[in-house]
Amino acid sequence: xxxxxxxxxxxxxxxxxxxxxxxxxxxxxxxxxxxxxxxxxxxxxxxxxxxxxxxxxxxxxxxxxxxxxxxxxxxxxxxxxxxxxxxxxxxxxxxxxxxxxxxxxxxxxxx
Amino acid sequence: xxxxxxxxxxxxxxxxxxxxxxxxxxxxxxxxxxxxxxxxxxxxxxxxxxxxxxxxxxxxxxxxxxxxxxxxxxxxxxxxxxxxxxxxxxxxxxxxxxxxxxxxxxxxxxxxxx
Numbered sequence: 001x002x003x004x005x006x007x008x009x010x011x012x013x014x015x016x017x018x019x020x021x022x023x024x025x026x027x028x029x030x031x032x033x034x035x036x037x038x039x040x041x042x043x044x045x046x047x048x049x050x051x052x053x054x055x056x057x058x059x060x061x062x063x064x065x066x067x068x069x070x071x072x073x074x075x076x077x078x079x080x081x082x083x084x085x086x087x088x089x090x091x092x093x094x095x096x097x098x099x100x101x102x103x104x105x106x107x108x109x110x111x
Numbered sequence: 112x113x114x115x116x117x118x119x120x121x122x123x124x125x126x127x128x129x130x131x132x133x134x135x136x137x138x139x140x141x142x143x144x145x146x147x148x149x150x151x152x153x154x155x156x157x158x159x160x161x162x163x164x165x166x167x168x169x170x171x172x173x174x175x176x177x178x179x180x181x182x183x184x185x186x187x188x189x190x191x192x193x194x195x196x197x198x199x200x201x202x203x204x205x206x207x208x209x210x211x212x213x214x215x216x217x218x219x220x221x222x223x224x225x
Contacts, residue, residue: 033212035215041217042113042115042215042216042218043155043215044215045212058212092154099145100147100213102147102154102155102156104153104154
């Protein structure tokens, strides 16, 4: 049982490049979300989804797109990377009102 | 404006002593609070939670206290162990947060000295 799997673990991008951070879960959780963690800022919600076909914006959505075509996958797309998007990104899921279950993160550096 | 604040970036305690991690919040609509623990290169893991209808919740060595009038909660770890060394995040949610999304504090790094 893998839980929440995030790929890649590390990524370096140049300014203006695009990429997709992958998140896959095998727990059949309806709720999936993306957070970014920055020093002194805690974790901030980027986008979330309450089920396949439904997505919504969180606290810091600008520069990111998401889609939810299946229950299992919730990819996060950076359209044109900027140095301000250098961060550690966490995907998190939950079932109903239970606590969030996090993946191990993707460390992204934009130069 | 941070709605959940952890004003101590770090805390160091001796093994066997009590660790007390503090968290303050400003949004009076928050009604559920959680603590997460994070080791390096791993995602946060859920530790303990408390509803606003309670003022204390205990789970083994971990106890969370909630003071609603002061908008303050604290996590007590007794006795502290070296394996407790990690970053601890306080989080909160309420009826006014979108789909009851979590708002996190900035974290406190706890170091337990053997």
